[in-house]
Amino acid sequence: MMQFTISRATITSRIAGVFALLLLVVLAAAPWWASSSFLHLAGEFAVYLALATLWNLLAGYTGLVSVGQQAYVGLGGYITFSLALFLGVHPLLAIPLAGLVAALVAIPVASLVFRLAGAYFAIGTWVMAEVFRLIAAQATALGGGSGISLPATVTKELGGKWLREASIFWLALALGAGCLALVYLLLRSRIGLALTAIRDSEVASTSLGIRIGRVKHVLYVLVAGLTAMIGALISLQKLRVSPDAAFSVNDWTAFVIFIVVIGGIGTIEGPIIGTIVYFLLREFLADFGTLYLLFLGTLAIVVMLGAPKGLWGYAAERFGWSLFPVGYRIHFKE
Amino acid sequence: MSDGLVVEGVESFYGDFKALHGVSLALEPGKVLALIGANGAGKSTLLKSICGLVSPKAGRVTWRGRDITGLGGAQTVALGIALVPEGRRLFKSLSVEENLILGGQIGRSGPWGLQRLYDLFPILQEKRHQPATSLSGGQQQMVAIGRALMSNPDLVLFDELSLGLAPIVIKDIYAQLPKITGQGMSAILVEQDVTRALNAANQFLCLVEGRVSLSGKPQDHSRDAISAAYFGT
Amino acid sequence: MDLINIILQGVLVGGLYALFAAGLSLIFGVMRLVNIAHGDLIVLAAYIAMEVIRLSGLPPLVALIFVVPVMAAFGYALQRGILNRTLGGDLLPPLLVSFGLSVILQNGLLAVFTADSRKLDAGVLETASVSFGGLSIGLLPALMFATAVAVIAALQFMFYKTALGRAFRATSDDAEIAELMGLDRRRVYAWAMALCLGVVAIAGVFLAIRSNFDPFMGPGRLIFGFEAVIIGGLGNLWGTLAGGVILGVAQGLGAAIDPGWQILAGHVAFLLILAIKPRGLFPRMDG
Numbered sequence: 001m002m003q004f005t006i007s008r009a010t011i012t013s014r015i016a017g018v019f020a021l022l023l024l025v026v027l028a029a030a031p032w033w034a035s036s037s038f039l040h041l042a043g044e045f046a047v048y049l050a051l052a053t054l055w056n057l058l059a060g061y062t063g064l065v066s067v068g069q070q071a072y073v074g075l076g077g078y079i080t081f082s083l084a085l086f087l088g089v090h091p092l093l094a095i096p097l098a099g100l101v102a103a104l105v106a107i108p109v110a111s112l113v114f115r116l117a118g119a120y121f122a123i124g125t126w127v128m129a130e131v132f133r134l135i136a137a138q139a140t141a142l143g144g145g146s147g148i149s150l151p152a153t154v155t156k157e158l159g160g161k162w163l164r165e166a167s168i169f170w171l172a173l174a175l176g177a178g179c180l181a182l183v184y185l186l187l188r189s190r191i192g193l194a195l196t197a198i199r200d201s202e203v204a205s206t207s208l209g210i211r212i213g214r215v216k217h218v219l220y221v222l223v224a225g226l227t228a229m230i231g232a233l234i235s236l237q238k239l240r241v242s243p244d245a246a247f248s249v250n251d252w253t254a255f256v257i258f259i260v261v262i263g264g265i266g267t268i269e270g271p272i273i274g275t276i277v278y279f280l281l282r283e284f285l286a287d288f289g290t291l292y293l294l295f296l297g298t299l300a301i302v303v304m305l306g307a308p309k310g311l312w313g314y315a316a317e318r319f320g321w322s323l324f325p326v327g328y329r330i331h332f333k334e
Numbered sequence: 335m336s337d338g339l340v341v342e343g344v345e346s347f348y349g350d351f352k353a354l355h356g357v358s359l360a361l362e363p364g365k366v367l368a369l370i371g372a373n374g375a376g377k378s379t380l381l382k383s384i385c386g387l388v389s390p391k392a393g394r395v396t397w398r399g400r401d402i403t404g405l406g407g408a409q410t411v412a413l414g415i416a417l418v419p420e421g422r423r424l425f426k427s428l429s430v431e432e433n434l435i436l437g438g439q440i441g442r443s444g445p446w447g448l449q450r451l452y453d454l455f456p457i458l459q460e461k462r463h464q465p466a467t468s469l470s471g472g473q474q475q476m477v478a479i480g481r482a483l484m485s486n487p488d489l490v491l492f493d494e495l496s497l498g499l500a501p502i503v504i505k506d507i508y509a510q511l512p513k514i515t516g517q518g519m520s521a522i523l524v525e526q527d528v529t530r531a532l533n534a535a536n537q538f539l540c541l542v543e544g545r546v547s548l549s550g551k552p553q554d555h556s557r558d559a560i561s562a563a564y565f566g567t
Numbered sequence: 568m569d570l571i572n573i574i575l576q577g578v579l580v581g582g583l584y585a586l587f588a589a590g591l592s593l594i595f596g597v598m599r600l601v602n603i604a605h606g607d608l609i610v611l612a613a614y615i616a617m618e619v620i621r622l623s624g625l626p627p628l629v630a631l632i633f634v635v636p637v638m639a640a641f642g643y644a645l646q647r648g649i650l651n652r653t654l655g656g657d658l659l660p661p662l663l664v665s666f667g668l669s670v671i672l673q674n675g676l677l678a679v680f681t682a683d684s685r686k687l688d689a690g691v692l693e694t695a696s697v698s699f700g701g702l703s704i705g706l707l708p709a710l711m712f713a714t715a716v717a718v719i720a721a722l723q724f725m726f727y728k729t730a731l732g733r734a735f736r737a738t739s740d741d742a743e744i745a746e747l748m749g750l751d752r753r754r755v756y757a758w759a760m761a762l763c764l765g766v767v768a769i770a771g772v773f774l775a776i777r778s779n780f781d782p783f784m785g786p787g788r789l790i791f792g793f794e795a796v797i798i799g800g801l802g803n804l805w806g807t808l809a810g811g812v813i814l815g816v817a818q819g820l821g822a823a824i825d826p827g828w829q830i831l832a833g834h835v836a837f838l839l840i841l842a843i844k845p846r847g848l849f850p851r852m853d854g
Contacts, residue, residue, distance in 0.1 A: 065662055067603070112838060115845040116797070118658050119601030123793045124841075127834055130790060134831040249786065254670055261663055290678045297670035304664050305652050387743055407746035417747055425740040428733060436737055439730070440749035485748075 027173055031166035039169045043237060045279055046176030050230050051252065052259040052271035053179045054223045059257075060266035061187070061195045062216045068125030070253050071109075071132045072224045074246035075102045076231025078136055081241050084154050086141075091150070091158055092167065095232040102228030106221045114217065126249065133247035147242025155239060171233050179226060184268055191215055258300045264310025273312045337398050338362045338520060339384065339489060344393035346376075346383045353379040355544040356393065361537075363488070364518045368535035368552070370528050370564060375541040377524045378420055381491045384522075385417045386410040397489070412440050416487035420494040420524075422478040424466040431462040433477050437484030444486025445517060451480045454510060472503030479507070483514065490514070490521045497526065508534060528564065542566035572702055573819045579704070581815030582712030583777065585808040586770035587792030588799075589719055590763035592807050595796070596726075597735045597759040598654060603665040606789030607672035608764060612638050612771025613780050614680055616687060627687045627776050635768040642764030646757040654756070669785065676782035684779040693776065711773050715811070718766055719804050725762075726804070735759060787830075794837040800847030809848065813840075 030039060051069070058064040079098040083089040089097065109128055116124040137145040158164040186192050195215070231252075235241050245251070255278065263274020278296075285292040307314045339361040346354040353376040361367050369377050382388035384395055386407040395403045402410060407417075416437075425433055434448060452459035455476040461469060466477050475495070482490055496504040504527075511534055515521050525531035532538055532552040539549040540563040548555065548563030587609060594600050602608075612634055619630045649668070653660035695706040726732040737745040738755045746752060774780060774788065791814060798813050799806030814833045821832020840848065 059659065063658060065659060067666065112841055115841055118599075119662050120793070120797065122603070122662055123601065123790065124797075126786070127790055127794065127837065131831065131834045131838070134827075134834070138827055138831075250670075254666070257663060257666060265659065290674045293674040294671055294678070297667040297674070301649070301664050301667040301671075304660055304667070305649070308660060385747065387746070406751070407743070408749045408751045411747050411749055419744060419747075423741050423744045425737045425745070427736040427740055432733055436733060436745075436748045436750075481748075 024173075024177060028170065031162070031169060036161075036165050039165050040237075041279075043169045043172035045275060046172040047230055047234060047237075048256065048259060048278065049176045049271060049275045050179040051227065051256045052263070052275055053183050053268075054226055054230075055253075055256050056260045056265060056267075056271050057183050057186070057219065058223055060260065060270070061192075062219055064216060064220060065119070065122045066125040067122045067249065067253050067257070068113075068127070068129035069223075069227055069256065070247045070249050070251070071125070071129035072102050072106070072227035073231035073234060073252040074129070074136060074241075074243070075105065075132055076228030076233075077235030077241040077246045078139075078142065079228065080232040080235050081142060081148065081150065084150065085148075091154060091236055092171070095171065095229050095236075098232040099225040099229035102231075103221050103225030106224030109224075110217055110220045114220075129247055129249065129253075133243045136241075136247065137243040143242070145243060147240060147245070150236075150239045158236070168233065168236055172237075175226075175230055175233060179230075180268070180272075182226075187268065255296075258296050260310075261300045262303050262310055264312030264314070264316075266309070267312050267316065269316070270310050270312045274310070277311070336360060336362070336396070338365070340394075340396040341380075341384065342394045342396070344380070344383055344390045344395065346379050346388050346390045348379050348388075353544050354383065354390070357541070357544070357546055358393075359539050359546075359549065361489075361520050361522065363520055364515075365537060366515055366521045366523060366535045368528075368531035368538040369522055369524045369541070370531060370538060370560075371541035371547075372564065372566075374543075376544040377541055378493055379544075380541070381417060381493050381522065381524060384410075385415050385491055387417075411485055411487075412442070414442065414486070414488035415491070416482035416485050416489070417491045418475075418478050418482045418493060418495065420497065422474050424474055424477055424481070426465065426467040428466055429463050430458055430466050430469065430477055433466045434458075434462075434480050434484050437481035438486075440485055442486040446483045446486050448484075451483060454513065455480060472499050472507070475499060475503075475507060479514070488519055490519060491524075492521060493524045495523065495525055496530070504530075528560070532560070540564055569823075573823050574816050575702060575704065576708065577816030577819030578812050579708035579712045579815070580819065581795075581808070581812030582708075582715035583770065583773055583811070584791045584795045584814050585715040585811030586711075586718060586766065586773060587788050588795035588807045588811055589715075589722060589804065590766040590770075591789075591792045592796050592802070592804060593722060593726075593766070594759055594763045596802050597739050598756050599739075600650065600654065600661050600756075601665075602650075603662065603789065604669040604672055604785070605665075605767070605792060606787065607669045607676075607785030608638070608642075608767050609771045609774060609788045610676065610780060610782065610785045611672055612764075612768040613687070613775035614676055614685075616768075616772045616775060617685055620687065627689050627772055628692075631769060631772055634772060635765045638764040638768035638771075639761040642760040642762075642767075643757045645764075646760035647753060650760065651753045651756055673782050673785060680782065682781055682783075684781040685775070686779050687772065687775040689776045707776065711777070714769065714773070715808060718769060719808050722762075722766070723804050731758065791833070794833065797847055798837060798840050800850035802851040803847070803849050806847060806849035813848075 027042065030042065055066070055069060058066055076098045079101050080091065080094040083094040083097055084091045113121055113124040113128060136142065142148050155164070158167065187196065231246070235246065259274035259278045260271050262277055263272065264270030281292070281296065285295060303310060309317065341357060341359045343356045343358055344354055345352065345356055357376070357380055359367070369380065371377050379388055383390045386405050386409060389404045393403070394401060397413060397415065402413065425436065428436065431448070434451060438447070457473055458476055458480060461473065466474065469477065495507065508530065523531050523535060535552060537549070537551050540547050540560065542563070543566065547566055548560065591602070591605050594602060615637055616627060616630050616634045619625065619633045620627060623630065649664065650661065653664045689707065692707055696703050697706070698704070726735060734750050734755050737748065738750055738752050742752045795807055795810035795814050797810070799808070799810030813836060817836035818829050818833040822829035
């Protein structure tokens with residue numbers, strides 16, 4: 001009789017888990033050992049990692065390809081500034097509130113854009129982001145088209161320079177690691193298994209279709225809320241919001257899509273690899289300005305056509321790697 | 335070297351599923367072959383492997399001495415192979431006449447043209463400007479047959495000719511079959527109704543799970559032997 | 568009288584939006600492709616026209632003799648070289664590849680032509696107008712609208728009355744069986760994209776005569792075209808013209824209230840129609 005054992009973890013994934021925890025501890029202590037430019041870069045890294053992880057959850061696992069996530073990035077920033085400026089809410093407290101408000105806004109938005117199928121859904125989300133941007137440009141109390149900076153009185157609430165930079169960095173770290181952990185746990189849950197099954201099999205998707213429709217709705221709203229929290233954090237990193245920057249399709253959606261596509265869509269590791277590649281490319285090529293963007297666009301197309309599962313998918317297929325095991329492995333014994 | 339169709343050791347996949355495990359057959363010009371077998375035996379995959387909608391992973395398909403393995407559907411039709419697909423698959427946004435015209439647009443010369451088809455199936459002339467899918471099932475099957483004939487093929491592959499049609503309509507269509515195949519045209523007939531298929535054919539081939547379980551002339555084998563081959567017992 | 572004038576101008580601008588939308592509608596109908604770079608291709612056509620005019624000295628509308636075939640040939644090559652490899656049921660590849668293409672086009676144009684805004688000079692055509700009873704109709708907007716009607720009528724004729732249109736419809740219905748009629752889908756799709764970019768060339772030249780343009784205008788044009796398609800109903804070319812007109816009128820009315828509301832009013836009209844009639848005002852019956 002054939003015997004077998006079932007496991008989720010692999011040796012690589014266990015080592016990776018220990019390594020990730022160590023990295024988190026070391027990074028959390030960064031304000032005491034790193035320069036403020038490092039904190040800034042690491043904070044930005046965490047922001048892109050979180051955005052990419054969330055976009056990947058929508059596009060890679062539920063087939064909801066949004067090119068309008070900048071709607072929630074911008075919304076998060078504008079809500080944070082409104083709460084701090086008009087209601088005197090502490091800026092850090094405003095971050096979770098911004099997430100909550102944006103999630104509430106996302107409910108009616110979802111019921112509209114979900115009427116558009118497939119690729120038209122993508123452009124529908126973009127229209128929504130444009131609507132938000134144009135409304136923000138009409139908000140004269142928040143500086144209209146040119147935007148507004150956070151006044152020094154509010155900035156002071158964040159503490160002195162060191163504490164301000166440290167707390168914004170910690171928040172970025174928490175959001176980056178938090179989004180990653182959330183998506184990991186979500187995909188390990190029953191919902192995640194159903195989503196993966198649907199992605200991998202057309203038959204399953206037709207038979208489970210209706211129930212999954214609601215799950216997609218809930219996930220869209222959840223991602224909107226989390227994206228808005230990231231947007232709130234970004235507004236505090238920059239201490240300024242303006243319609244064109246806060247609702248930028250290039251900064252908050254195009255780059256994020258490129259990160260996920262290059263790293264590997266539909267995998268948890270993909271966005272991590274993609275963010276690393278993106279930051280490396282940016283460090284070396286950003287001086288070339290326009291050419292850098294041309295290169296990034298070309299790379300995304302080449303990857304999509306040549307290795308549709310991205311760098312990670314390619315490696316995982318060839319070497320059987322897995323850092324975040326969400327599936328099960330069967331080991332047969334003779 | 336045969337001037338008909340020769341299939342040698344063809345292996346084909348339907349998605350990830352290996353549907354054909356080395357199937358061979360030979361069909362002379364002007365002959366009709368009945369291809370029988372249970373659902374999922376690989377009949378449709380074999381037809382698709384011949385007309386180029388499926389590319390075999392191994393083996394060889396030769397047509398009039400020419401290797402056509404792996405050629406696309408657009409090329410095999412130009413060489414005189416036409417398919418009447420399972421479920422008819424008419425173009426729903428085209429009228430009856432447009433469906434037929436499209437069938438003939440590769441421009442092979444031969445006896446078949448619009449008028450000749452309308453003589454064969456007069457009802458189609460009457461309804462020629464209607465959307466093809468607004469017709470009854472039997473009439474739609476006539477359009478599907480007509481669309482294949484319009485390319486003036488030398489080999490027609492009929493996939494599930496009578497599926498979903500009323501018995502009286504099936505009888506009508508089979509009554510027309512000799513007129514169609516009587517001109518030196520060969521045909522492969524995939525059919526649920528084994529008796530009807532064997533009566534219309536000169537030879538038969540029975541598939542079980544992607545392998546040939548029995549082949550030959552209908553009159554050389556008892557019905558019991560064919561039935562046993564069909565069920566793979 | 569003012570209100571009638573605003574509506575009339577909006578209707579005429581709607582013709583331009585219908586030109587943005589017609590190609591989008593065509594390629595969606597034939598191959599279910601939504602090309603995110605559609606707007607950037609309109610802008611590309613405007614720059615090509617600018618270069619043709621600079622080299623030849625031809626008036627903009629005459630320059631179309633060159634721009635239309637150049638864009639059509641580009642469309643054929645683009646489809647055969649890149650986009651055909653993305654088609655196969657899955658939604659992501661065509662969407663993401665065309666998104667990458669959009670970024671490449673924007674930054675390519677920026678690298679070659681800088682961010683300066685440009686405009687094509689059509690001379691007296693831009694200012695000429697006929698007025699009657701207090702209403703004034705500019706010659707350019709009227710010509711734009713007439714062109715839109717002519718283009719849509721021509722596409723409609725092509726789609727339903729010609730062998731090419733038959734091939735488009737058959738491939739759209741069932742590409743596999745169409746292959747057995749001798750129709751190679753890769754070539755059929757390439758012809759559709761060539762035709763689409765021919766229309767895009769006309770749209771690009773009118774855009775460039777009517778207003779300033781720069782390398783980053785594409786996404787906005789894509790969105791207008793997309794809204795016109797959805798308002799009119801998928802797969803209905805005349806509906807697309809109606810969608811363009813509704814969008815144009817909504818924008819005109821919005822601008823009359825406050826210039827900052829022009830674009831917003833168009834989006835709101837689109838969202839309202841999406842909320843009330845998700846399949847558009849004139850959906851195709853068999854869809």
